[in-house]
Amino acid sequence: DAGITQSPRHKVTETGTPVTLRCHQTENHRYMYWYRQDPGHGLRLIHYSYGVKDTDKGEVSDGYSVSRSKTEDFLLTLESATSSQTSVYFCAISDTVTSGDPGEQFFGPGTRLTVL
Amino acid sequence: GDSVTQMEGPVTLSEEAFLTINCTYTATGYPSLFWYVQYPGEGLQLLLKATKADDKGSNKGFEATYRKETTSFHLEKGSVQVSDSAVYFCALYGGAQKLVFGQGTRLTINP
DSSP, rough: OOOOEESSEEEEEOOOOEEEEEEESSSOOOEEEEEEEEEETEEEEEEEEEETEEEEEOTTOOTTEEEEETTTEEEEEEESOGGGGGEEEEEEEEETTTTSOOOOOHHHHHHEEEEE | OOEEEEOOSOOOEETOEEEOOOOOEEOOOEEEEEEEEEOTTTHHHHHHHHOOOOOOOEEEEEEOOOOOTTTTEEEEESSSSSSEEEEEEEEOOOTOOOOOOOOOOEEEEOO
16 A cells, blocks of 8 residues: 555544644655545545645635645645535545556545534 | 546445446546545545556456547446445546546445
8 A cells, every 4th residue: 555644534623723634655756636525526636736845726725725845745724614624635646657647646544624 | 627427326236246337528638547446434546547548447357448439438347246335436637637536436235
């Protein structure tokens, strides 16, 4: 299994509070991604990173920010959490050097976030 | 934009039944196509992929053929097992680091 961990695995928070989710990889993969998974929507891309300090927006980026100060860590921050951000969040990694295809991604175990 | 449509679930079958999960896509250009599987409480895992028209991806008894003429990538397995119970996602990669997923199909296999 690809070495990807996410923390915390579960979190309950209140509306308006800041929340940071962490993704850590030991594979030295270049690309890292944050998705959210909601019933009926599959997975939707929030933000991704193509290198240290290099990030870009995905399909559902409003209300989220990211940072990548080291190759192995990719942080997702909800500046002021809302109930619509209750979801399961997945981190993923990929590297065209190893797989040759950016669509071949390796996923972490997920973080279940509940915003009350 | 690019999109993926999967058959509605949930799907419930008996052990040893034949499985088909339909997937169709809309994309510009020539995307790569994937099936990912998510077992309960886990993240997604790549099940199989195909990178060009008429390619067949296969793994663990599952198969899917990239059909450009029908823009489809249906997942099949000849004889399912209880351990195949999971959520299956069809996805396409068309470029710009954007992997687009279908909504997922929950499969339950009864003994």
